[in-house]
Amino acid sequence: xxxxxxxxxxxxxxxxxxxxxxxxxxxxxxxxxxxxxxxxxxxxxxxxxxxxxxxxxxxxxxxxxxxxxxxxxxxxxxxxxxxxxxxxxxxxxxxxxxxxxxxxxxxxxxxxxxxxxxxxxxxxxxxxxxxxxxxxxxxxxxxxxxxxxxxxxxxxxxxxxxxxxxxxxxxxxxxxxxxxxxxxxxxxxxxxxxxxxxxxxxxxxxxxxxxxxxxxxxxxxxxxxxxxxxxxxxxxxxxxxxxxxxxxxxxxxxxxxxxxxxxxxxxxxxxxxxxxxxxxxxxxxxxxxxxxxxxxxxxxxxxxxxxxxxxxxxxxxxxxxxx
Amino acid sequence: xxxxxxxxxxxxxxxxxxxxxxxxxxxxxxxxxxxxxxxxxxxxxxxxxxxxxxxxxxxxxxxxxxxxxxxxxxxxxxxxxxxxxxxxxxxxxxxxxxxxxxxxxxxxxxxxxxxxxxxxxxxxxxxxxxxxxxxxxxxxxxxxxxxxxxxxxxxxxxxxxxxxxxxxxxxxxxxxxxxxxxxxxxxxxxxxxxxxxxxxxxxxxxxxxxxxxxxxxxxxxxxxxxxxxxxxxxxxxxxxxxxxxxxxxxxxxxxxxxxxxxxxxxxxxxxxxxxxxxxxxxxxxxxxxxxxxxxxxxxxxxxxxxxxxxxxxxxxxxxxxxx
Numbered sequence: 001x002x003x004x005x006x007x008x009x010x011x012x013x014x015x016x017x018x019x020x021x022x023x024x025x026x027x028x029x030x031x032x033x034x035x036x037x038x039x040x041x042x043x044x045x046x047x048x049x050x051x052x053x054x055x056x057x058x059x060x061x062x063x064x065x066x067x068x069x070x071x072x073x074x075x076x077x078x079x080x081x082x083x084x085x086x087x088x089x090x091x092x093x094x095x096x097x098x099x100x101x102x103x104x105x106x107x108x109x110x111x112x113x114x115x116x117x118x119x120x121x122x123x124x125x126x127x128x129x130x131x132x133x134x135x136x137x138x139x140x141x142x143x144x145x146x147x148x149x150x151x152x153x154x155x156x157x158x159x160x161x162x163x164x165x166x167x168x169x170x171x172x173x174x175x176x177x178x179x180x181x182x183x184x185x186x187x188x189x190x191x192x193x194x195x196x197x198x199x200x201x202x203x204x205x206x207x208x209x210x211x212x213x214x215x216x217x218x219x220x221x222x223x224x225x226x227x228x229x230x231x232x233x234x235x236x237x238x239x240x241x242x243x244x245x246x247x248x249x250x251x252x253x254x255x256x257x258x259x260x261x262x263x264x265x266x267x268x269x270x271x272x273x274x275x276x277x278x279x280x281x282x283x284x285x286x287x288x289x290x291x292x293x294x295x296x297x298x299x300x301x302x303x304x305x306x307x308x309x310x311x312x313x314x315x316x317x318x319x320x321x322x323x
Numbered sequence: 324x325x326x327x328x329x330x331x332x333x334x335x336x337x338x339x340x341x342x343x344x345x346x347x348x349x350x351x352x353x354x355x356x357x358x359x360x361x362x363x364x365x366x367x368x369x370x371x372x373x374x375x376x377x378x379x380x381x382x383x384x385x386x387x388x389x390x391x392x393x394x395x396x397x398x399x400x401x402x403x404x405x406x407x408x409x410x411x412x413x414x415x416x417x418x419x420x421x422x423x424x425x426x427x428x429x430x431x432x433x434x435x436x437x438x439x440x441x442x443x444x445x446x447x448x449x450x451x452x453x454x455x456x457x458x459x460x461x462x463x464x465x466x467x468x469x470x471x472x473x474x475x476x477x478x479x480x481x482x483x484x485x486x487x488x489x490x491x492x493x494x495x496x497x498x499x500x501x502x503x504x505x506x507x508x509x510x511x512x513x514x515x516x517x518x519x520x521x522x523x524x525x526x527x528x529x530x531x532x533x534x535x536x537x538x539x540x541x542x543x544x545x546x547x548x549x550x551x552x553x554x555x556x557x558x559x560x561x562x563x564x565x566x567x568x569x570x571x572x573x574x575x576x577x578x579x580x581x582x583x584x585x586x587x588x589x590x591x592x593x594x595x596x597x598x599x600x601x602x603x604x605x606x607x608x609x610x611x612x613x614x615x616x617x618x619x620x621x622x623x624x625x626x627x628x629x630x631x632x633x634x635x636x637x638x639x640x641x642x643x644x645x646x
Contacts, residue, residue: 030353051601052355271638278374278634280601311601315594321639
């Protein structure tokens with residue numbers, strides 16, 4: 001599969017251009033604070049609530065930047081991806097706003113709720129068998145038939161420049177931050193955070209938070225080269241994917257440290273967030289708070305931006321309740 | 324029990340004084356919108372998110388106004404109430420901020436979680452038997468022993484003036500509203516809304532939303548005098564209490580209409596709010612959205628302020644999932 005259409009490393013000028021381009025299609029999401037969680041952690045936490053973002057996740061920033069940056073000619077052929085998570089929703093949303101088709105290749109075994117959500121945002125689903133071979137073959141067919149532009153969920157400079165607008169807003173909204181922490185899966189959000197902070201606030205530390213059970217980024221960071229997990233199992237299902245060369249470039253150059261949390265710690269932090277902050281977040285978004293609670297020595301006394309990446313969880317189960 | 328210590332009808336000057344008095348102790352809560360819910364209802368909805376309020380509910384406004392309006396001499400003896408819900412949490416929080424005791428009489432059969440929450444905010448619990456006779460007797464003993472000032476959850480001019488600051492903020496945050504809707508139980512929030520709107524925006528319609536299974540306010544409104552329910556059963560457990568003379572004064576004079584919703588409609592609206600708005604709300608707060616969805620003829624095309632009253636629900640069950 002071709003996914004190296006343009007491996008130019010995005011610059012901060014690309015971030016400024018992205019923010020101007022996507023502003024009409026995204027929310028400037030609010031910052032929430034919790035005196036309870038501040039007391040509990042000894043830090044001052046500023047939660048950037050991308051769970052309130054359009055399509056329910058930060059991924060709409062990168063997807064919108066890719067979609068609205070296309071020439072009219074390219075846009076007419078539509079966009080395509082094979083994510084079945086928030087990127088598929090976000091790309092469908094952005095394509096819908098531009099009035100162009102969005103093709104999403106999904107395994108026929110994917111939950112009906114996910115398929116319905118993609119269709120709800122106007123995405124056109126082509127089903128494949130639940131294997132990498134089938135997915136790549138079907139995706140190639142869709143691309144050949146439509147000429148649609150592939151937009152990778154994270155290993156794409158347009159996507160990273162879009163995600164970088166999140167920490168740009170965070171810096172505009174909160175003064176005097178000492179650190180920013182975000183969950184890491186493929187690394188799109190963390191790479192975007194690095195892109196913004198390394199350019200306009202290089203004194204701010206950047207932490208990435210990862211499930212212990214899908215700690216490929218942690219191990220890559222310690223080893224100094226990309227290590228991919230083999231089918232990790234974690235409740236933080238947005239964080240199972242591996243780093244790729246472009247996100248690795250930013251992570252390896254600018255991240256202060258990668259911290260991990262167990263499944264139990266993630267679930268406890270998720271419940272605490274629902275209960276105390278009254279916001280619905282995905283399990284993936286609870287990983288940063290879990291690592292902050294676990295590492296008071298790192299965060300106490302600091303002003304910390306915490307990126308809440310999305311809120312598209314399953315509403316019919318609570319991970320802290322045995323079924 | 325004496326709960327008619329001062330039945331002066333509060334004025335808008337009292338609201339202005341209340342807002343200045345309580346500002347250091349409360350959040351100016353944000354307004355959230357949802358393009359999905361706007362499309363679904365045909366209205367423009369502006370959700371005033373008191374679920375993000377201190378102690379998790381709007382009741383901290385009235386409780387803080389009562390606590391911080393006391394003379395030093397009265398304050399030294401503390402405050403007391405016999406609510407076991409959000410008012411008890413809010414009064415405990417406000418008393419804690421002033422550094423005075425808050426006595427809460429609760430049935431010994433009340434859930435441990437509720438007792439723990441009151442204690443968590445510094446409230447001092449005295450247990451009674453689960454009967455009105457015992458509650459009144461124990462409450463009288465506590466008051467006699469301490470000289471604490473009774474703060475009724477809603478039938479108190481200080482409390483109503485405090486709750487009225489919520490719609491004052493709403494009007495400052497959203498221009499051109501056509502209507503405001505809030506849930507109604509004892510009527511404290513609705514009375515406060517009436518107090519503000521009748522004084523500074525009398526053209527805005529005021530709707531109250533009530534569970535069908537606890538429709539005493541609806542029946543009172545139609546009958547023209549207070550009718551109390553006998554032990555109503557509803558998932559919206561903040562809305563079981565009856566109107567009292569002071570709240571009835573405002574409701575009977577200024578409310579446009581009272582609308583009701585079934586348990587199923589309330590639960591569906593609650594799930595929709597968690598799922599689409601990514602916020603945790605109590606069942607009581609879902610009643611307004613349920614009635615808006617049920618009455619498109621009333622709300623379509625209008626700009627409607629919807630007061631989300633609180634977020635202190637049980638985090639271990641989901642009402643839309645059979646246990």
